[in-house]
Amino acid sequence: MKNLSERDQKYLWHPLTQHQTAAPRLGIVKAKDALIWDEDGNSYIDGIASWYTAMYGHCNSYITDAITAQMKQLDFVMFSGFTHEPAIKLSEQLIEILPSNQRKIFFNDNGSTAIEAGIKMALQYHHNLGERRDTLIAFENGFHGDTFGAMSASGLSSYNGPFEDFLLKVERIPVPQEDTIDEVLSKLDYILNNNSCAAFVFEPLVQGAAGMKFHSAKGLDALIQKCQENNVITIADEVMTGFGKTGKNFASDYLINNPDIICLSKALTAAMFPLSITSCSQKVYDAFLSESVAKGFFHAHTFSAHPIGCTAALAGLELLNSDDIVERRAYIEKAHQRFVLQIEKHPKVKEARSFGVILAIDLTVEGNRYGSFRDMLYDFYMSEGVNLRPLGNTIYVLPPFVITNEQLERVYNVIERSLEIV
Structure with a gap:
């Protein structure tokens, strides 16, 4: 049996993709909280909450229980x-x-x-x-x-x-x-x-x-x-x-x-x-x-x-606006602010900024929105188990509210290390 990536290539046309040059799509089989898993068992921190949607974490049981009950009625x-x-x-x-x-x-x-x-x-x-x-x-x-x-x-x-x-x-x-x-x-x-x-x-x-x-x-x-x-x-x-x-x-x-x-x-x-x-x-x-x-x-x-x-x-x-989520939102906001102060003087950083749970870092190196430089960064992050999608020379983080402190620190660490390869 072929894996998901191989089967995908036969019929599927993906968004924002030049299929002539793009690498095969990664097959994802599971998601929970701030993590997603591929078909080989590798996990990735979802540092952008899957395009800022899964803000309460993937497969949140409170929400899945509610929609399960609704679909039966x-x-x-x-x-x-x-x-x-x-x-x-x-x-x-x-x-x-x-x-x-x-x-x-x-x-x-x-x-x-x-x-x-x-x-x-x-x-x-x-x-x-x-x-x-x-x-x-x-x-x-x-x-x-x-x-x-x-x-x-x-x-x-x-x-x-x-x-x-x-x-x-x-x-x-x-x-x-x-x-x-x-x-x-x-x-x-x-x-x-x-x-x-x-x-x-x-x-x-x-x-x-x-x-x-x-x-x-x-x-x-x-x-x-x-x-x-x-x-x-x-x-x-x-x-x-x-x-x-x-x-x-x-x-x-x-x-x-x-x-x-x-x-x-x-x-x-x-x-x-x-x-x-x-x-x-x-x-x-x-x-x-x-x-x-x-x-x-x-x-x-x-x-x-x-x-x-x-x-x-x-x-x-x-x-x-539950107590737990408000607390997590406040923690992420302060953690982003600390990281901005930590990284903004790096010689490869043009500007670092944050607003709420949104963190963005513009690099001094120029890069097209979709191109080899952006792809190099993306591949590095994925190889380190972190899902980030740079926009040209802008790295951004917009994590699920439920991301753990340790996972967030890992995201920051991977971004810091990526500055050494650009």
């Missing part, structure tokens, strides 16, 4: 014409912790489609009010997903290149830093005055795919205020930042001005189920209320509000 029912307890309860609990202006919950199935729904809501909001607005505003180097609306808002050519001629109209601004707020506001003013702007789409405070780049909460607040003064719908992409990763429930909690729309996925269901949410303010929702059916939001996903996914999310919410 109600596996699935379509969400058009029907409703059910898990969806209602999840909406009630999310509204309790989301920024105070959020009033309605719309279900999708992944991060890209959460953004896609948010963009469509914004465009139709203006249409329903009798205006035609055709321009999105977005940050340079942002990333929001791979469907066409989400891709339009994204600004990374490595993902968008072949599709640039087919995207929505987007005007881009730099992320604001403390010393560039006035400059960015001036650019935003120019865009607002020379375009018919429908929405501002942004990753609040942390640009993930750009290399875990941080920006100013004060500056973002000013941009949101300026957009809202011009009735431009503000859309916060909390797909990566949501659910405790920045130290608060949501990165938007650091802001004074609440976004009109918030998009959630990834850690929403603790990696147990593909589900996402686009929440919105009463103002946005009210623009879709009409005697005319055509003014309704005719956007749907077959598996919207899947009861099993909603149940996984509810169990995750119970854990999010």
Whole structure:
């Protein structure tokens, strides 16, 4: 019998992979807490929580018990014409912790489609009010997903290149830093005055795919205020930042001005189920209320509000602010801060930074997002039993909240040793 890696190559097409040159995929057979195991019995610390999803650890028994019970009672029912307890309860609990202006919950199935729904809501909001607005505003180097609306808002050519001629109209601004707020506001003013702007789409405070780049909460607040003064719908992409990763429930909690729309996925269901949410303010929702059916939001996903996914999310919410998880979040945050102080003076380190449980290290050595340098680092980490996925010359760590102190120290140690080979 061939192993998983060999069998994989016959039929499977993997994401973010050039199969002409890529090594065979590693067969994974088991996961628990902060560890994953391959088919040869080797274990790896999941230093990025499998793309920031398994924040409460893999195969968390509290969550698996909850979804097992749910699938024995109600596996699935379509969400058009029907409703059910898990969806209602999840909406009630999310509204309790989301920024105070959020009033309605719309279900999708992944991060890209959460953004896609948010963009469509914004465009139709203006249409329903009798205006035609055709321009999105977005940050340079942002990333929001791979469907066409989400891709339009994204600004990374490595993902968008072949599709640039087919995207929505987007005007881009730099992320604001403390010393560039006035400059960015001036650019935003120019865009607002020379375009018919429908929405501002942004990753609040942390640009993930750009290399875990941080920006100013004060500056973002000013941009949101300026957009809202011009009735431009503000859309916060909390797909990566949501659910405790920045130290608060949501990165938007650091802001004074609440976004009109918030998009959630990834850690929403603790990696147990593909589900996402686009929440919105009463103002946005009210623009879709009409005697005319055509003014309704005719956007749907077959598996919207899947009861099993909603149940996984509810169990995750119970854990999010539990004493044990809050304690672990605080420990990781302080440990990251200590490691930044320890490593930031290394001659191979250009910048080291942390925010909540997010740690990022930019190296002085240049490297492409996907290329030999990045692959060399990735292979080294895997050979040392640590799953990290560098973004070009940026090494980042975003571990499960349940990672042990010893495992976290091992991650730090492996990163330090990797600096000797670059």
